[in-house]
Amino acid sequence: MTLPFTHVDWAAVAPLEVLAATGLLVLLFDLVWRPFAPRGLSLSVAFLGTILTAALIAQQYGTNVAAFNGGYIVGNFSVLFGEVVLLGTLGALALMGRGGSDRESAGTIALLLWSACGALLLAAAATTMTIFLGIELLSLALYCLCGLANRKSAREAALKYLLLSSTASAVLLFGMALLFGASGSVSLAALASPAMVTNPLFWMGSGFFLVGIAFKLSLVPFHAWAPDVYQGAPLPIAAFMTVVTKAATIAIFARFAYAALPAGASQMLLLPVWAIAGISMIVGNVGMLAQHDLKRLLGYSGIAQVGYILAALAGTTRLGLRYAFFYLVVYAVMNLGAFAVAAVLSSGDDEEGTQIQSYRGLGARRPLLAAAMTFFLLALAGLPPTAGFLGKILILAVAAGTGYLWLAALLLVGTAISLYAYAKIILAMYRPDHRVHAADIPRGAPLPWVSLALCLVATVALTFYPLLPSGLLPLVK
Amino acid sequence: MNPYLPVAIFLAVALAAALLFTVLPGLLAQRKPNPLKLEAYECGVEPTSSVSGRFPVRFYLIAMLFVIFDVEAASFYPWAVELHALKLFGLLEMVVFIVVLGIGYAYVWKRGGLAWK
Numbered sequence: 001m002t003l004p005f006t007h008v009d010w011a012a013v014a015p016l017e018v019l020a021a022t023g024l025l026v027l028l029f030d031l032v033w034r035p036f037a038p039r040g041l042s043l044s045v046a047f048l049g050t051i052l053t054a055a056l057i058a059q060q061y062g063t064n065v066a067a068f069n070g071g072y073i074v075g076n077f078s079v080l081f082g083e084v085v086l087l088g089t090l091g092a093l094a095l096m097g098r099g100g101s102d103r104e105s106a107g108t109i110a111l112l113l114w115s116a117c118g119a120l121l122l123a124a125a126a127t128t129m130t131i132f133l134g135i136e137l138l139s140l141a142l143y144c145l146c147g148l149a150n151r152k153s154a155r156e157a158a159l160k161y162l163l164l165s166s167t168a169s170a171v172l173l174f175g176m177a178l179l180f181g182a183s184g185s186v187s188l189a190a191l192a193s194p195a196m197v198t199n200p201l202f203w204m205g206s207g208f209f210l211v212g213i214a215f216k217l218s219l220v221p222f223h224a225w226a227p228d229v230y231q232g233a234p235l236p237i238a239a240f241m242t243v244v245t246k247a248a249t250i251a252i253f254a255r256f257a258y259a260a261l262p263a264g265a266s267q268m269l270l271l272p273v274w275a276i277a278g279i280s281m282i283v284g285n286v287g288m289l290a291q292h293d294l295k296r297l298l299g300y301s302g303i304a305q306v307g308y309i310l311a312a313l314a315g316t317t318r319l320g321l322r323y324a325f326f327y328l329v330v331y332a333v334m335n336l337g338a339f340a341v342a343a344v345l346s347s348g349d350d351e352e353g354t355q356i357q358s359y360r361g362l363g364a365r366r367p368l369l370a371a372a373m374t375f376f377l378l379a380l381a382g383l384p385p386t387a388g389f390l391g392k393i394l395i396l397a398v399a400a401g402t403g404y405l406w407l408a409a410l411l412l413v414g415t416a417i418s419l420y421a422y423a424k425i426i427l428a429m430y431r432p433d434h435r436v437h438a439a440d441i442p443r444g445a446p447l448p449w450v451s452l453a454l455c456l457v458a459t460v461a462l463t464f465y466p467l468l469p470s471g472l473l474p475l476v477k
Numbered sequence: 478m479n480p481y482l483p484v485a486i487f488l489a490v491a492l493a494a495a496l497l498f499t500v501l502p503g504l505l506a507q508r509k510p511n512p513l514k515l516e517a518y519e520c521g522v523e524p525t526s527s528v529s530g531r532f533p534v535r536f537y538l539i540a541m542l543f544v545i546f547d548v549e550a551a552s553f554y555p556w557a558v559e560l561h562a563l564k565l566f567g568l569l570e571m572v573v574f575i576v577v578l579g580i581g582y583a584y585v586w587k588r589g590g591l592a593w594k
Binding site: 024028030107 | 588
């Protein structure tokens with residue numbers, strides 16, 4: 001018997017293995033250190049491992065390898081989405097540097113790294129089996145991470161995420177089973193054959209598959225879990241979920257939409273997705289209006305932002321994929337920036353100081369932080385001096401170009417609503433408030449500050465040097 | 478004729494019979510309950526508390542750890558059968574698997590996951 005896999009296969013997943021081993025190393029340090037490994041040590045190991053992984057993945061740029069019988073396809077697409085995943089992971093790790101007990105840190109960091117492994121796997125997965133493996137690896141660790149904080153909302157978040165996400169996984173798996181029944185292959189590429197158009201199993205399977213994906217993306221009829229989970233999860237985990245989970249799921253969706261659908265079925269099958277993307281823009285932004293917690297607000301904002309990203313993919317054009325990727329990167333940095341401000345200001349109490357009322361009068365107390373928060377919120381709203389503006393213009397252009405004018409219109413309406421919601425926080429920050437004294441505010445740990453500064457620079461820089469990678473296609477060899 | 482037709486007929490008959498016997502008594506039977514009739518039948522014992530009791534969350538932890546090692550043991554069988562064919566590669570793979578699991582096990586042990594306190 002010869003082994004089915006060669007060194008080419010192992011080389012393709014080497015970055016994943018490095019990241020997984022880093023997680024193990026963090027646990028090992030915690031094992032041998034008495035009583036527990038200090039948070040700084042675990043974080044340093046995690047940072048080094050993640051950066052090494054990012055470097056290894058960057059080296060794969062320009063290659064095109066179908067490893068593990070086409071289950072894991074390394075190419076520019078997987079490299080770029082993988083880097084966004086690692087960017088989100090680094091951002092979340094930086095937020096963990098704001099302090100806390102050493103006791104939980106190693107386990108948390110290890111789980112976070114393994115979750116990122118699942119996301120990396122998703123960026124390159126090209127069979128339904130690897131997709132499911134990636135999604136479960138990503139989610140299983142997150143179920144635990146959501147419930148870490150010792151408060152009621154955390155337990156609620158963990159249970160809600162577990163139950164709803166498992167249901168979505170079941171739907172996804174059922175869809176995959178039907179797709180397998182239709183094509184007789186787990187490969188996504190096999191679905192692109194024209195014979196599928198007349199196969200009812202294919203239509204049903206794709207429908208279930210897309211519903212599962214829409215749940216993971218928190219698109220509108222399946223969005224209710226997102227704000228609750230983000231509110232209950234600790235700050236760094238919420239930041240991780242908004243960026244990494246979204247990036248990985250969008251990668252899967254893009255691969256499915258671009259590479260797995262036969263030409264005759266693509267437009268009709270994906271129309272409902274674009275429709276719920278459009279509804280998400282409105283509902284997410286309207287939902288933001290009533291929020292009193294920053295994490296919840298950013299959760300609703302995320303629902304709308306996914307809608308924007310999907311609007312770029314509508315029509316499944318090459319240009320759309322590049323613009324969607326650009327907006328994903330921009331969303332990652334501005335969102336991580338907003339979370340970094342929250343982390344600098346966070347307090348040790350139950351709600352981590354993320355209630356919007358605790359931002360009142362921030363402009364007078366901490367002018368720098370208030371300015372940074374204003375900047376990130378304006379970027380999320382999509383105002384001119386930021387990359388958020390450029391990203392939205394590009395999406396509008398591609399949506400109009402592919403004939404999805406109604407999506408462009410919904411995007412504009414959503415943006416107008418969101419502006420009001422973001423402006424409410426900005427106004428609260430700059431309204432004088434004398435109840436809190438400057439001395440009461442924590443100075444904040446250095447790491448979130450570094451993350452904040454980097455996100456700020458990136459949000460500006462991306463406006464002038466837009467990252468529009470070419471060669472994202474083809475997705476399946 | 479479709480070979481599954483007899484199965485479908487069988488299912489339909491079974492369903493109909495089951496429904497008939499559960500619905501008909503409700504419609505036709507006479508009910509004249511008295512305390513003696515409502516007692517537990519013959520040697521049956523009167524229930525003293527609710528069946529679904531509460532038990533400590535620790536059981537879940539132990540159950541979870543059990544499942545992990547159960548799955549591990551299950552994955553040993555196919556490996557052991559094919560060990561000669563898999564040669565050194567198979568052995569190394571299993572060593573990696575055991576090391577990863579071992580670290581997790583040691584971690585649980587250190588954190589007191591196995592202590593019943």
